[in-house]
Amino acid sequence: MIKLNNIHKYYQTGEQSIHVLKGIDLHIKEGELVSIMGSSGSGKSTLLNILGVLDSHDAGHYHLAGQEIKHLKERHAAHLRNALIGFVFQSFNLLPFKNALENVALPLYYQKMGRKERNRRAAQYLEMVGLSDRAGHMPNQLSGGQKQRVAIARALVTQPKVILADEPTGALDSQTTAEVMEVLKHFHGLGNTIVIVTHEQDIANQTQRQIHLRDGLIDTADAAMTPEVVV
Amino acid sequence: MTLIDTEKWREILTTLGQHKLRTSLTAFGVFWGIFMLSVLLGAAKGLENGVMDGFPKVPNGVWVWSGSETQIPYKGMAIGRRVTLRPEDVNDIANNVDSVGFVQGLNSVGIWNGSPPYTVHEDKNGTFFVQGSHEGMALMHSLEVTSGRYLNLIDMDERRKVAVIGSRVKEQLFTDDDQVIGADITINGISFQVIGTFRSLSQGNSTQEEEKIFIPNATLRYAFNQVGWLGSFMLIPKEGVDAAVVEREVKEFLYEKNKIHPDDVGVLGSFNLQQEFDKINGLFLGITFFSWLVAIGTIMAGAIGVGNIMLIVVKERTREIGLRKALGATPASIVIMIVQEAVLITAVAGYLGLVAGVMILELVSAAVEASGGNDMFQRPGVDFSTAVVAVVVLVVSGVLAALLPATKAAKVNPIVALQDE
Numbered sequence: 001m002i003k004l005n006n007i008h009k010y011y012q013t014g015e016q017s018i019h020v021l022k023g024i025d026l027h028i029k030e031g032e033l034v035s036i037m038g039s040s041g042s043g044k045s046t047l048l049n050i051l052g053v054l055d056s057h058d059a060g061h062y063h064l065a066g067q068e069i070k071h072l073k074e075r076h077a078a079h080l081r082n083a084l085i086g087f088v089f090q091s092f093n094l095l096p097f098k099n100a101l102e103n104v105a106l107p108l109y110y111q112k113m114g115r116k117e118r119n120r121r122a123a124q125y126l127e128m129v130g131l132s133d134r135a136g137h138m139p140n141q142l143s144g145g146q147k148q149r150v151a152i153a154r155a156l157v158t159q160p161k162v163i164l165a166d167e168p169t170g171a172l173d174s175q176t177t178a179e180v181m182e183v184l185k186h187f188h189g190l191g192n193t194i195v196i197v198t199h200e201q202d203i204a205n206q207t208q209r210q211i212h213l214r215d216g217l218i219d220t221a222d223a224a225m226t227p228e229v230v231v
Numbered sequence: 232m233t234l235i236d237t238e239k240w241r242e243i244l245t246t247l248g249q250h251k252l253r254t255s256l257t258a259f260g261v262f263w264g265i266f267m268l269s270v271l272l273g274a275a276k277g278l279e280n281g282v283m284d285g286f287p288k289v290p291n292g293v294w295v296w297s298g299s300e301t302q303i304p305y306k307g308m309a310i311g312r313r314v315t316l317r318p319e320d321v322n323d324i325a326n327n328v329d330s331v332g333f334v335q336g337l338n339s340v341g342i343w344n345g346s347p348p349y350t351v352h353e354d355k356n357g358t359f360f361v362q363g364s365h366e367g368m369a370l371m372h373s374l375e376v377t378s379g380r381y382l383n384l385i386d387m388d389e390r391r392k393v394a395v396i397g398s399r400v401k402e403q404l405f406t407d408d409d410q411v412i413g414a415d416i417t418i419n420g421i422s423f424q425v426i427g428t429f430r431s432l433s434q435g436n437s438t439q440e441e442e443k444i445f446i447p448n449a450t451l452r453y454a455f456n457q458v459g460w461l462g463s464f465m466l467i468p469k470e471g472v473d474a475a476v477v478e479r480e481v482k483e484f485l486y487e488k489n490k491i492h493p494d495d496v497g498v499l500g501s502f503n504l505q506q507e508f509d510k511i512n513g514l515f516l517g518i519t520f521f522s523w524l525v526a527i528g529t530i531m532a533g534a535i536g537v538g539n540i541m542l543i544v545v546k547e548r549t550r551e552i553g554l555r556k557a558l559g560a561t562p563a564s565i566v567i568m569i570v571q572e573a574v575l576i577t578a579v580a581g582y583l584g585l586v587a588g589v590m591i592l593e594l595v596s597a598a599v600e601a602s603g604g605n606d607m608f609q610r611p612g613v614d615f616s617t618a619v620v621a622v623v624v625l626v627v628s629g630v631l632a633a634l635l636p637a638t639k640a641a642k643v644n645p646i647v648a649l650q651d652e
Contacts, residue, residue, distance in 0.1 A: 074562050075562060078556060078560060097245045111559070158559075
């Protein structure tokens with residue numbers, strides 16, 4: 001599903017060029033639930049941006065769902081994100097002036113889908129995250145956990161190839177964290193490929209595979225570890 | 232992604248509604264621009280109407296008449312000769328001077344010399360000017376037939392004794408109960424049948440004009456002893472020819488025909504209004520141009536205000552725009568979103584400005600009317616095409632105003648936008 005070969009990324013800051021990713025090789029198979037861990041500055045955000053087609057890599061090859069991602073025009077990148085990737089963010093990023101249903105339907109709007117069909121699909125996914133009764137609520141009327149579940153429904157509504165979750169539980173308490181993880185695992189059980197970026201070992205332990213980043217490289221020693229070993 | 236996307240519009244309205252003060256202040260700039268435009272243009276129109284009403288309805292008419300005696304001997308002719316205009320000159324001019332589109336000879340009684348003839352209807356009477364005229368010349372005399380008809384060709388050919396009388400003539404000679412059309416009046420003892428009444432369209436001296444009686448020119452000449460000569464010529468240039476050219480060419484022709492020395496000015500008098508008319512026209516063209524300049528400047532200032540606010544809006548909504556892009560919004564769809572918002576503000580505000588401006592003009596117009604009219608200011612108003620142009624200017628300025636902020640929005644980097652604060 002995701003294939004990274006020797007990915008390099010540099011950031012230009014003034015005169016200096018910072019080498020952020022120093023040759024990442026990574027293969028994530030369809031249906032996997034993977035976590036990416038690493039301290040700040042390890043390059044995990046950069047890696048996530050590249051995986052999410054939000055940023056481009058400078059060297060190496062990135063294949064997503066069989067397509068090589070390279071030198072994309074913004075418009076094309078937008079279409080790819082819409083069709084292949086579902087994002088879940090730490091701070092939910094729901095539009096405050098749209099209700100839950102409309103928030104879930106938003107990616108379908110950019111597929112130019114008709115309003116009726118949009119709302120039907122959105123309602124279906126809201127039901128899957130257990131929020132059918134909150135469809136008409138505005139984001140500020142929802143709890144943190146509910147907001148994140150709405151965001152997950154929004155990520156899934158386009159039936160993307162990959163879900164990229166950036167610290168999905170970072171803003172939640174342990175109770176709701178468990179709720180949200182249940183939802184993610186449930187969708188994983190339905191065959192979705194999910195990549196979770198986190199710094200919480202507790203979360204990482206619930207995934208099938210942990211990828212540790214250190215100084216722009218994958219820490220191979222850790223990569224071999226299974227969750228059981230870590231615990 | 233059509234224009235008629237209720238969700239999109241509702242979204243725009245919601246965002247605008249969240250910042251009522253800001254939105255309304257922004258909108259006011261545009262409102263004021265369009266308000267100024269309509270009031271300025273309307274006032275200019277009122278002034279123009281006021282001044283233009285003072286001109287004859289056919290402003291490019293040329294008049295030629297017999298003037299003073301000759302003062303320079305020429306081709307064996309002595310000085311002191313008075314040249315009169317002759318009935319056969321009409322055809323000669325029509326056949327020989329190419330620039331002339333229309334020519335007729337006119338005679339009158341009591342207007343240039345002598346006293347107005349004594350006119351009687353039953354036991355009422357008065358003295359009124361009598362003016363000869365021809366078929367189709369009503370507008371050239373700046374008059375409008377209010378009942379009956381104007382003179383026609385048969386009246387001319389048969390030298391009928393028929394009369395079209397002014398409204399003040401009618402008031403003096405007839406009671407309210409009298410049948411006017413078809414009645415007989417007697418002018419200097421000669422009986423005429425009234426075939427129509429008219430009101431004057433000219434500004435300022437309409438009272439005097441409405442005290443006239445129009446009869447067929449040939450009838451006048453035969454009835455009032457002017458058979459051998461014409462008082463004046465009324466000429467209208469061909470389409471696209473300047474009145475001054477006709478005036479010069481006709482006079483040259485008549486000078487040649489009557490053996491008058493070319494330098495002997497004043498033997499034939501002449502007059503045309505076109506030069507004055509063109510001057511006034513130019514003046515109002517200038518005023519209109521100036522009004523547009525001022526108003527478009529104001530609209531631009533308003534539009535720049537809109538652009539400014541949109542920049543702030545984009546800044547505020549960076550996160551939202553980033554999210555939309557992450558979810559698959561193309562740069563084009565972001566541009567459209569921002570432009571639509573700006574166009575909505577400008578269009579609504581501009582429309583309100585137009586409505587307010589037209590309302591003010593209507594009020595002023597009504598007030599002018601109520602105070603009995605004013606020679607210099609009549610019927611201010613904005614015509615439809617002007618309104619359409621104003622709306623186009625508006626929408627274009629709205630789009631221009633939004634373009635910079637919109638491209639800025641399209642360039643928002645979703646990575647930066649979605650980072651946690």
